[in-house]
Amino acid sequence: MPNHEINPNNWVKLYSDYLYNYTITRVNDHEVAQDLISETFMAGLKSMKNFKGEASERTWLISILKRKIIDHYRKINSNKGKAEVRVNFSSNEDSEGDWLEERVSDPHNRNAETAIENTELGNAIQNCLGKLPKKQAHIFEMKTILNYDTETICNELEITASNLWVIIHRARTAMASCLEKNWF
Amino acid sequence: MKKTFLPCEEANIVCDKSQYSEASFMEIIKLNLHLLYCKACRTYSANNAKLSQLFKKVKPATLQADQKNKLQKEIEEQLKKQ
Numbered sequence A: 001m002p003n004h005e006i007n008p009n010n011w012v013k014l015y016s017d018y019l020y021n022y023t024i025t026r027v028n029d030h031e032v033a034q035d036l037i038s039e040t041f042m043a044g045l046k047s048m049k050n051f052k053g054e055a056s057e058r059t060w061l062i063s064i065l066k067r068k069i070i071d072h073y074r075k076i077n078s079n080k081g082k083a084e085v086r087v088n089f090s091s092n093e094d095s096e097g098d099w100l101e102e103r104v105s106d107p108h109n110r111n112a113e114t115a116i117e118n119t120e121l122g123n124a125i126q127n128c129l130g131k132l133p134k135k136q137a138h139i140f141e142m143k144t145i146l147n148y149d150t151e152t153i154c155n156e157l158e159i160t161a162s163n164l165w166v167i168i169h170r171a172r173t174a175m176a177s178c179l180e181k182n183w184f
Numbered sequence B: 001m002k003k004t005f006l007p008c009e010e011a012n013i014v015c016d017k018s019q020y021s022e023a024s025f026m027e028i029i030k031l032n033l034h035l036l037y038c039k040a041c042r043t044y045s046a047n048n049a050k051l052s053q054l055f056k057k058v059k060p061a062t063l064q065a066d067q068k069n070k071l072q073k074e075i076e077e078q079l080k081k082q
Helices: A008-027 A030-046 A057-078 A111-131 A134-145 A150-157 A161-183 B008-019 B025-037 B039-057 B065-081
Strands: none
Touching (some): A008 A057, A008 A111, A030 A057, A111 A134, A111 B039, A134 A161, A161 B008
């Protein structure tokens, strides 16, 4: 079994986007997601000694993050009253006496569906990115998702432009075949 | 790239570049010329465009740079303490 090493200085660069995407689909709140990731990193640092190198860093961090998300829901639900759903008649005078049913959301509103599809696609993309070699994934992400200039990437990573395009080409081919099954 | 007829590898790279609107005018002409007679590259181009569409449709959620810097600082401080 390959022994994985741990290097906290690279955590933000390598995993923060993955962790954020993982969290945001589960808590749906930017601030909360950010806090949870920060807590995850802190917890990870504290228990670095316990990292045996059997799993990859990312898997290990995700397992901590999962705990943090569960804790988060425990905390907000401990005050039971907050979780209760109260249905009131409208206090708005114009719609006084209207049937409650009329205030139910429009079933033909496709927003929710589109949102779900987008989260799923987001997950699928992150998943496929995870399967690429680290360097490819990193460059592809910088170029396609963060929209960095070719020049910026080349300077930062000290590679030539033609080198960059070859890497992008490999990444795109791999991403296409990975996403092909469900999304093309 | 002085050749009029591009080999497939170069045509594919030009196709990638054009997905980020970074291909030059001449390159695009040469690419289209190549696509006229190369079926494999036509398929690749079509798939490549679809891939770009997917990425346009959904911006995978990412953290802003300053938030990342904040996280990085937190980690560095914690490391010093240990």
